[in-house]
Amino acid sequence: MRKFRLTRFLVPVLAAAALAACSDEVRDGEATGGTNSSATGSAPAPSTTVPIVEPAGAVRIPIDETGTATMPADSVLEIRVPAAWGDGADALRCTVVDGSGRSGDLHSSEVKKREEAGGQEWMTLWTFSAAPETEFTIGCADPEHRVPPEGQPFVRVVPRSSAPPAAR
Structure with missing residues (x-):
């Protein structure tokens, strides 16, 4: 059952990533009149951000959209945003609703x-907990438009162990 749930979350994420990669290629081709950027002698600038390797059970949810997360055993879920958003993050309005x-x-x-x-600093805005395997729909809105619009702003919902550390 757990493998099915993980697969259910991974498939849409992978599909979205593939779609985003394809749309970037199309946009690059349109901007140069349908020619490959390597044919013009200019290569795209390398990305300066390090990909975020999400822990198991973590999800990314774009601002003004919803996503689902399942409560792991012995954990709480945290809603995290880039620390660079500063006071703009205080304007976010998030909701968490169970099934x-x-x-x-x-x-x-x-x-x-x-x-x-x-490669960037993240801050935890909220934490929530429930019985293990509870599925939540999570959404965060920016009604005051204070979150920087660069890229596609999203929150990260990340599990954090609530179990006490093992005795040494």
Whole structure:
């Protein structure tokens, strides 16, 4: 059952990545009149960002869209955003709803936990928990348009172990 759920989340992510790669190639071709950029002698600039390797169970959800995440055992889920968004992140309005339509209880703290991932710093805005295997629909909106529009802004929903560390 768990393998099916993981596959159900991976397939759309992989399809979206493939579609995004194809659309970039088409746009590059259109911008140069249908010629390959290597034929003109100019190569595209290398990306300066390191790909983010997401932990198992993590999902990316574009701003103003929804996605689903499943609560792992002995974990909580965190909603993280780039720290570079600064005060703009405070304008985000996120909702978490379980399969029965109940709203999840989002917890926040004054001091935002920060973590490095993919060459950039991320901060945790909210944390929520539930019984293991509970599936949630999560969405974050930016009604005040304070999140920088560069790229495709998204939040990361990442599991964090809530189990106490093993005794040494």
